[in-house]
Amino acid sequence: MTNGAGKWSVGAELGRELREIRERRGKTLSDVALAKVGSRQKLSRMETGQGPWRYADVKVLCELYGLSALDTALFCDMALASSETTFSDPSNPARFGLYLRMEGRAQALTVVTIDVIHGLFQTPEYHAAMQQDWIYPSPEHAEQQFKQRQARQIAFWNRQDVHIESVMSEAALKRVVGSRSIMKEQMEHLHLLGQRDGVKIRFIPQDFPSAPGLPGQFTLISTNIGDAAYVEHIDGGRILSNPTVVTDFRNAASLASKASRDIGEWQ
Known part of the structure; x- marks a missing residue:
């Protein structure tokens, strides 16, 4: 089995998911920041798995990206477990x-x-x-x-x-x-x-x-x-x-x- 680049974590996986979704939606970090979700720096830290992860932030991002209720529930659960x-x-x-x-x-x-x-x-x-x-x-x-x-x-x-x-x-x-x-x-x-x-x-x-x-x-x-x-x-x-x-x-x-x-x- 091939070793990954580092230590896997829930937060890192959530960051990758949200980054890929943002890119598929054709939005930049600045676009998301303008929606008053957070600063570009904060969003960048979230997408690279550095947090901080807040349930409310992730829920707003899911709404902004138009995600389904099931995906929103999953990502919010991941935010709550990001330090586990x-x-x-x-x-x-x-x-x-x-x-x-x-x-x-x-x-x-x-x-x-x-x-x-x-x-x-x-x-x-x-x-x-x-x-x-x-x-x-x-x-x-x-x-x-x-x-x-x-x-x-x-x-x-x-x-x-x-x-x-x-x-x-x-x-x-x-x-x-x-x-x-x-x-x-x-x-x-x-x-x-x-x-x-x-x-x-x-x-x-x-x-x-x-x-x-x-x-x-x-x-x-x-x-x-x-x-x-x-x-x-x-x-x-x-x-x-x-x-x-x-x-x-x-x-x-x-x-x-x-x-x-x-x-x-x-x-």
Whole structure:
């Protein structure tokens, strides 16, 4: 995994988001300053992750840029957590709000899973079969989640600079999700993706003496502002940036990779 340029932080990530949005809206720092959000110097400090972050300032910026209610809520939450080393992404319908942004532009990803294939590698049929018995608040939520997964994959795999390593237990390959025909198509999809430049798909054989590096599912994210780890849970997920914690996850991923084999060896 490639190291980022420095230590990742919620404030630095928020600054990058707001800077990119401002530039897409065609506004200069002076334009924003004239809207009485703050001085050019203050806005520059915010956009470079130096703060100070205030909920009210971020909310005004979101209104100025015409952001949705979900994006506004996410960025305001980030402002409140800007001094923390962890950030909790909320559950549906705003689930993975920050993580998806980071995933889509990461310099490199390392994903470790146990008994399921990671979302970026799932075929639509595999994903639908996995979700068919999940209880959603409404059919609209279920449809939204499915569409989000497909949009997420398109955004990621259409990149020309993809760098990702996936390590999973062999159990994920043997577990029949939906039907054997769905699994056959899913395996063909994995083999095809595994041939792409910058993509490594590996599995740990079930007869391996132990399962090093598999304390649970996690993702290591390398960005141009630093590295972070992402751990998913039933209500969403947590992004962790404490250097010691990130190093522990990186060591776990390294052990898992050393114990694994290339997907091309699995029949």
